[in-house]
Amino acid sequence: MSFLHSKRPEAHEVFTPGRVPLAKNNIYVPRPAAEGALLRCVQRHWVPVVFGEFGVGKTTLVLRYFQDVKEDGRLVFISSAEALTMARVFEVCLDHLNYSVEVESSSAQSVDANAGVNFGFVKAEAGGTLTDERRRRLVISSPTDTAVISVLSEAKLVLVIDEMHRATDSFRTELVNFIKATRAGAEGFNLVLIGTSLDAKLLVASDEGINRYIQETRVSVMTADEARTIVDQGFEKLKLRIADELADRLVRASVGAPTIVQELCLDSAESALEESRDEVLESDISKAVSRYLDQHEARMSSRYYSAIETQGQKRYRKRILHAMATLESDYATMEDIRDAVSVALGESVPSTALSGPLRDLKEEDYGRILQGVDRVISGEVIQNLSTFTDPMMKSFVRFMGNLDTTGLGTPGAR
Ligand SMILES: Nc1ncnc2c1ncn2[C@@H]1O[C@H](COP(=O)(O)OP(=O)(O)OP(=O)(O)O)[C@@H](O)[C@H]1O
Ligand SMILES: [Mg+2]
Known part of the structure; x- marks a missing residue:
């Protein structure tokens, strides 16, 4: 083979299931709507809450968008909000900026009136690479500490926190206070949250005043x-x-x-x-x-098969699952489900016909494929929403529903 022929890469260097496509040979398709929304947020100094169904490309979108920032050494990516505290967030950010950081044990916690939660102390000492005027010792005792906020904004950090749906309520409270403090004069610093559509609502629910700083940013299928x-x-x-x-x-x-x-x-x-x-x-x-x-x-297959009925004319459990899998939102109200099932069946189906099958789908006997979530939204409205218990199930159900039409598999024979 001549040297003029470029070498063929390996298939796994091109396609990246389960990995974020960031390398040269990886395929990334631009998502103009979501990228545009991110740009707007960053320019306006708002906090985007990037949301969308499981595996739809949220993390990829954000990491691709901030690739230059990362090369510039200004990106701090926290891959999950699970068990996260603001003290830990500061620790990670300051560590990134070469401070040596020490978080004091909970025995020395302060109770900050603004933050309303126990915060602890983060002590940090600037490392060798910082210029003299930025060498400073920080003792941070609240999530609204101005010293740490000015360090973050001087460094023009972009902080991304992924998997916000795993956050605890107390972390959310700390975060809301932090967001309010950073909006009041932290040019340069940007915060990006990745989670579900409920996460933005939960943040807003804990403090209406945060509304104007937070922007839900959908990544569609x-x-x-x-x-x-x-x-x-x-x-x-x-x-x-x-x-x-x-x-x-x-x-x-x-x-x-x-x-x-x-x-x-x-x-x-x-x-x-x-x-x-x-x-x-x-x-x-x-x-x-x-x-x-x-x-x-x-x-998933076994759960799917134990949930749907293979006989009977209406097969409402199967209809409900397939209707929910095609809805844009991950959280469906009874009305959403009823409308989608009616469209699919081409006739109007009353909610009363669906409530039994919907309840069944949340039972162990039927694989507990769905679950109900009660949410207090905007401080008052309580909605009984249905969602897939396993977030991956939503695209899987669509996959199963579509298979017959592609001629690429015979799920019925399984
Ligand atoms: N814009 C894109 N172009 C090409 N492939 C993509 C794109 N976005 C996502 N992918 C592929 O889809 C997979 C899932 O993407 P990603 O992990 O970003 O989704 P997610 O929404 O963050 O998922 P999760 O809900 O699990 O957090 C990736 O492994 C990647 O291979
Ligand atoms: Mg992700």
């Missing part, structure tokens, strides 16, 4: 064109051909979930390459589809 771009660009990098019609079916099977597109593409590319072919065939994709099903079988 991928359009067919976006998913098709992953298929086309990825296979092109791998010098693999695919028939137009087949690429379309692959896209349809992926039901707008980038995770699934990436996984099916990787498996079918490897299957073609193993046989030294330069064309991806239907058999490669069917194999990828059945591998996807096998891989998730223990966790």
